[in-house]
Amino acid sequence: MRICEVMDRDLTALSPDTTLSEAIEVLTRHRVSGIPVVDPSGRVLGFVSEKDIVKAALPGYFDYLQDPSFIPDYGQFQKRLKKIGQDPISKVMAKDVVSFSEEDSDFYVAITLIRNHLKRAPVVRDGILVGVVNRADLLERIMMEEEPPSFA
Amino acid sequence: MIVTVTLNPAIDEEYLVPEFRPGGWFRASKVQRTPGGKGINVSLVLKQLGQETAAMGFLAGFSGEYIRDVLRKAQITTNFLHVRGETRTNVYIVDEVGKVETGLAEPGPYISEDEIARFISNYERILKRTSLVVLGGSLPPGVPQDFYCELIRIARQRDIPTFIDAAGAPLLAALDEGPTYAKVDQRFMGSYEGVTLNSLDNLIEAVTRVHALGVEWVVASYRTYGNVFFTPEGIFLAEFDRKGIVSMFGSGESLVAGLILSGKEGMDTKERILFGMAAALENALHVEKGVRNRVAVEKLIPRISFEKLS
Numbered sequence A: 001m002r003i004c005e006v007m008d009r010d011l012t013a014l015s016p017d018t019t020l021s022e023a024i025e026v027l028t029r030h031r032v033s034g035i036p037v038v039d040p041s042g043r044v045l046g047f048v049s050e051k052d053i054v055k056a057a058l059p060g061y062f063d064y065l066q067d068p069s070f071i072p073d074y075g076q077f078q079k080r081l082k083k084i085g086q087d088p089i090s091k092v093m094a095k096d097v098v099s100f101s102e103e104d105s106d107f108y109v110a111i112t113l114i115r116n117h118l119k120r121a122p123v124v125r126d127g128i129l130v131g132v133v134n135r136a137d138l139l140e141r142i143m144m145e146e147e148p149p150s151f152a
Numbered sequence B: 001m002i003v004t005v006t007l008n009p010a011i012d013e014e015y016l017v018p019e020f021r022p023g024g025w026f027r028a029s030k031v032q033r034t035p036g037g038k039g040i041n042v043s044l045v046l047k048q049l050g051q052e053t054a055a056m057g058f059l060a061g062f063s064g065e066y067i068r069d070v071l072r073k074a075q076i077t078t079n080f081l082h083v084r085g086e087t088r089t090n091v092y093i094v095d096e097v098g099k100v101e102t103g104l105a106e107p108g109p110y111i112s113e114d115e116i117a118r119f120i121s122n123y124e125r126i127l128k129r130t131s132l133v134v135l136g137g138s139l140p141p142g143v144p145q146d147f148y149c150e151l152i153r154i155a156r157q158r159d160i161p162t163f164i165d166a167a168g169a170p171l172l173a174a175l176d177e178g179p180t181y182a183k184v185d186q187r188f189m190g191s192y193e194g195v196t197l198n199s200l201d202n203l204i205e206a207v208t209r210v211h212a213l214g215v216e217w218v219v220a221s222y223r224t225y226g227n228v229f230f231t232p233e234g235i236f237l238a239e240f241d242r243k244g245i246v247s248m249f250g251s252g253e254s255l256v257a258g259l260i261l262s263g264k265e266g267m268d269t270k271e272r273i274l275f276g277m278a279a280a281l282e283n284a285l286h287v288e289k290g291v292r293n294r295v296a297v298e299k300l301i302p303r304i305s306f307e308k309l310s
Helices: A020-030 A050-057 A060-064 A075-084 A106-115 A135-144 B038-048 B061-073 B113-129 B147-157 B168-176 B200-212 B251-264 B269-284 B294-299
Strands: A034-038 A044-049 A120-125 A128-134 B002-006 B010-016 B030-036 B053-060 B077-083 B088-095 B100-104 B132-136 B162-166 B181-184 B217-222 B226-231 B234-239 B305-308
Touching: A020 A034, A020 A050, A020 B077, A034 A128, A044 A050, A044 A120, A050 A075, A106 A120, A106 A135, A128 A135, B002 B038, B002 B113, B010 B061, B030 B038, B030 B061, B038 B053, B038 B061, B038 B132, B038 B162, B038 B251, B053 B061, B053 B113, B061 B077, B077 B113, B113 B147, B132 B147, B132 B251, B147 B162, B147 B168, B162 B168, B162 B251, B168 B181, B181 B200, B181 B251, B200 B217, B200 B226, B200 B234, B217 B251, B226 B269, B234 B269, B251 B269, B269 B294, B269 B305
Parallel strands: B002 B053, B002 B132, B010 B088, B053 B077, B132 B162, B162 B181, B181 B217
Antiparallel strands: A034 A044, A120 A128, B010 B030, B088 B100, B217 B226, B226 B234, B234 B305
């Protein structure tokens, strides 16, 4: 099956100069984990997810910690998050975006999402955003299909 | 791509109540819940006729998510801005026996200046690949009364035709900006510039004035089942009889969708009017909003009466 039959034809997107605080607002209001970043003509420039924002706001030493339970509270995280709140999302967005075309098969998309640890990715036509695919929607579709896909 | 703008969408709840009257307590024999608002309705009908569109506007809360979900399942492209509050619910009571419809509408969620600005930037972005913009319905609180003017102006700067289907002050303001098509709903608009829209002559007078503002096509409802069409090729009256009509709910938007699709396919003025009216009639033959399919619409063309007025 082609991905255009499963994708969400939603064009919600942010421009690269959107602030992080506005991006957080859009993510929560739209109840999604990530949103494409586009130029004025809808060309996909990047993708910003909760994960990117969390990463940007975490203290620098976080990567060296084995276990986040070492952190006593989120005071420092909050301070950093507020500090970067007015930064443009172009600073934190993923610029090397995994995107799909409408003709891609659902199986190819599923495998690519898993391989890249992605929940959501944009679908483009000539580089222009036409929709998004969600891992959960793909799972649902695979569940509903009568014949299990062959892995041979 | 055709873009429909619904600034104040709604969930339309249609209750079929035999012999409804105010003050009583009734059980509905059938309830229908659908996403609504003029632009969204046009998108849904165009989809039923096999035409792709993108729907945009403001959605809020649980009702907003429901609307988005239905549009998504119908594979309609969406670009709504989700705002605080709750998208409204409009209630319609259809009395099957008395053939009377009663409607009740909410104002809708408040839209802030920031949200309006964000909507404009989404609108400008989508216009880069838009062939026609349909603007429909009322304005939610917070949106300036002349907002349609701005949207028409932005589209015109890019040579994109516009179709407005609205009423009252937002429509009057929009007409000054000269949209390509305008649909005037007489039910919500008793007069235009002091001319009471109660007779055919008055209607023609009002519509002629609108035309002078640069509006190419003006469609005005006339009597219960008719419309007067002011077109570049003359003024026409088209009507259908009441045989088999269940609910006119959504028929206006089916007419708009029919006119748009037939225009896109290059039909001539008469064919466009007949096709549009047949879509409106098909919509009226069942409680379900919208049309069944294109074949069902085309079958009804012989039931439309067509007359050239001048």
